[in-house]
Amino acid sequence: xxxxxxxxxxxxxxxxxxxxxxxxxxxxxxxxxxxxxxxxxxxxxxxxxxxxxxxxxxxxxxxxxxxxxxxxxxxxxxxxxxxxxxxxxxxxxxxxxxxxxxxxxxxxxxxxxxxxxxxxxxxxxxxxxxxxxxxxxxxxxx
Numbered sequence: 001x002x003x004x005x006x007x008x009x010x011x012x013x014x015x016x017x018x019x020x021x022x023x024x025x026x027x028x029x030x031x032x033x034x035x036x037x038x039x040x041x042x043x044x045x046x047x048x049x050x051x052x053x054x055x056x057x058x059x060x061x062x063x064x065x066x067x068x069x070x071x072x073x074x075x076x077x078x079x080x081x082x083x084x085x086x087x088x089x090x091x092x093x094x095x096x097x098x099x100x101x102x103x104x105x106x107x108x109x110x111x112x113x114x115x116x117x118x119x120x121x122x123x124x125x126x127x128x129x130x131x132x133x134x135x136x137x138x139x140x141x142x
Contacts (some may be wrong), residue, residue, distance in 0.1 A: 005057065006029045010027060011083065012051045013027055016044070016051050017046055020043065022036050022040050025044065032048070032069065033107075036121075038084055039084055042091055045088065046088050048091060065067045066096060072108070073097055073109070077097070
């Protein structure tokens with residue numbers, strides 16, 4: 001599962017990430033985020049893909065998301081992204097103009113983050129609301 005993936009890949013990810021210090025990478029369990037210049041991030045993505053391939057593992061394309069803050073709101077990104085993606089055809093990524101969530105946290109525009117957090121808050125309220133109907137005052141929650 002996820003823990004096995006993490007334990008088997010972290011040493012290799014760390015070694016790979018040291019190859020380009022302009023790309024900041026961090027991982028938790030089986031999720032990895034990369035931050036840095038566009039071309040460098042895709043080059044690192046490709047290196048990580050190749051390392052995982054040697055371990056008989058692979059990235060999940062549906063989970064490979066891309067947000068570029070300076071392109072926020074652009075429905076179609078500049079040609080620069082198409083050029084980089086063409087250079088790395090084995091590294092698919094879904095362009096998310098407003099942002100995406102990573103490990104339950106919003107990464108993106110203020111508007112995206114506010115909407116994301118509003119949904120989370122509404123879900124919490126909906127989950128906790130029935131508790132207010134209980135007459136027993138001894139409620140313990142963690």
